Amino acid sequence: MFNKKRSLAAGALAVSAAVVLAGCSGGEPEAGATYDPDEKVTLDLAFWGNDVRAELYNEVIAAFNEEYPNITVNSSFLDFPAFWEKRQTEAAGKNLPDVMQFDYSYLRQYAQNGLLLDLEPYLGSVIQTEPLAQNILDIGVVDDTTFAIPTSTNAWGMYTNPVLIEQAGVEEFAGGSWEDYTDWMADVTEASGGSFWGGSDYTGRIQNFELQLRAEGSYLFSEDGEPGFDEERLTEFWESGQRIRDGIGVPQQRVEEILPLSPFDTAIAASELTWDNFGSGYLGNLGEGYTELGLVAPPVTEEGAKDLYLKPSMLHAIAANTEHPEAAATLVDFLINSPQSGEIFGTNRGIPASETALEAADLDPLSQQIADYEASIADRLGDAPPVPIVGFGTLEEKFRLLGTELNFGTITVEDAVSQFFSEMDVVLNQ
Structure with missing residues (x-):
């Protein structure tokens, strides 16, 4: 019988030490923080990928700014290993980017150490939930709290x-x-x-x-x-x-x-x-x-x-240290749910998890085949396992x-x- 300790031992995973340091030192945004649509806000957005994905993000950010001209989004990207190495350093200094493309395998660690924003207050209001099936929303839940929203799915x-x-x-x-x-x-x-x-x-x-x-x-x-x-x-x-x-x-x-x-x-x-x-x-x-x-x-x-079960190809999460939680949630909603996001990204991030984004995406034959496959296994799809x-x-x-x-x-x-x-x-x- 294995008895998993509630506290995370240093060395259990390569990134544990840096993350635990950040988790023990607080960094939660002040309660009641609100979003003023006339206030000039700057958000940092980080993702892993290449030059092709970076250009797609630039196009989506430009579309986002047409609707939210007061929110400036500064984006940066690295390859996958370098992305998480940098997040470790930022986590130790309580300085994670406001919005992050997130990987499923790191979700529990960052969530349980207080590094990610609780998204529950924004679900159904700032972040639309109707375009996302409940079993997809559940993927981003750790300890009964939603900390991330799937961008895309695979099976x-x-x-x-x-x-x-x-x-x-x-x-x-x-x-x-x-x-x-x-x-x-x-x-x-x-x-x-x-x-x-x-x-x-x-x-x-x-x-x-x-x-x-x-x-x-x-x-x-x-x-x-x-x-x-x-x-x-x-x-x-x-x-x-x-x-x-x-x-x-x-x-x-x-x-x-x-x-x-x-x-x-x-x-x-x-x-x-x-x-x-x-x-x-x-x-x-x-x-x-x-x-x-x-x-x-x-x-x-x-x-x-x-x-x-459906697994997220990737998710989007917000740092607990953000000074603009509602503006960050607005950006997350746009990146996941907007038709502009679906049209621009297509399947670059996987098959869109959001129905509104998926309807706007132009699927190539292979992407359509994958979408059809996921529909064909509906009778075998159960709840996703815990994070x-x-x-x-x-x-x-x-x-x-x-x-x-x-x-x-x-x-x-x-x-x-x-x-x-x-x-x-x-x-x-x-």
């Missing part, structure tokens, strides 16, 4: 390569159990004559384990950081991948040779289970000769189970590394399970 799915499937002379995966999927992979691998494989060992991804646990009525981790599985269940999961590791899936040595690309990116695997917003990257990497991909639902563990525990990224990476060792044959399932539970013991602060 777990299976991409398939129609070119390889045609070459193999097999049909598209028609759905079924995990064993059915393994059988399908075996058919593709055999039919290819050694030139490509049906897929990779899906037991190396913690999300596939989560999918099975959710179908069984359990979870990876509870709100309090309690695991929803034991050693026996993890052993069963990793043992289920042995057939794939015995020759059905891409050999690990081949996987290592093509890094940082994946077997699916390089057309040596006919399928890959992943988040549905990876599609454009796949098409770009596959290159000439690829104009479309297959996108189907993952295998089924239990018929009728609500095992899938990831502090340290989830560490455990996800450990899971992946152990999966790699299993594929190399350098570790037994028993040892892999033991190592993962030892890592959990450290991360969850027993």
Whole structure:
């Protein structure tokens, strides 16, 4: 049994120390702060991305200023790792930007340390909630309080390569159990004559384990950081991948040779289970000769189970240290809900979570395919799990590394399970 400590231990995650310092020192805006539409206000906006996304933000800010000429928005961007390194430093000094593009994996840590503004007073008034489904709004909730609003959504799915499937002379995966999927992979691998494989060992991804646990009525981790599985269940999961590791899936040595690309990116695997917003990257990497991909639902563990869920591609949050909370909330609403935002950004940030933004977006064929896919799995969509525990990224990476060792044959399932539970013991602060 794991007893997660309420206080966050320094070292549980790389960013913990800086964030805890800020959380312990206050920085909440004064109660009753109001927004004067005639007052000149300046807001800092930070996001991760590249020059293309930066130009889109500039266009959206220009549209925002047409409606709110009194609010000056100073934007800045970095790549993803550098973005969070800078946030750590700012958090320690209680000087976070007013509005931030936010990642799901950091939400609990920043929220629980008092670094993010409680958005509840602005929901339904400054920040429109009608265009956002309740299960989407719930994604930004930590400890019964809304701290962030999803900008866009994605869901777990299976991409398939129609070119390889045609070459193999097999049909598209028609759905079924995990064993059915393994059988399908075996058919593709055999039919290819050694030139490509049906897929990779899906037991190396913690999300596939989560999918099975959710179908069984359990979870990876509870709100309090309690695991929803034991050693026996993890052993069963990793043992289920042995057939794939015995020759059905891409050999690990081949996987290592093509890094940082994946077997699916390089057309040596006919399928890959992943988040549905990876599609454009796949098409770009596959290159000439690829104009479309297959996108189907993952295998089924239990018929009728609500095992899938919508995850935010990203969110927007407001710093607790902002001096202009209502103006910041006005900007967040525009970035998420406005038709101008949907029209300008399109799917650059993922499929828009807001109906008003989505209706205004011009979806390319792949984006429309993803939107249609998310609509097609509505019957399998359940409530999103709690916001990831502090340290989830560490455990996800450990899971992946152990999966790699299993594929190399350098570790037994028993040892892999033991190592993962030892890592959990450290991360969850027993």
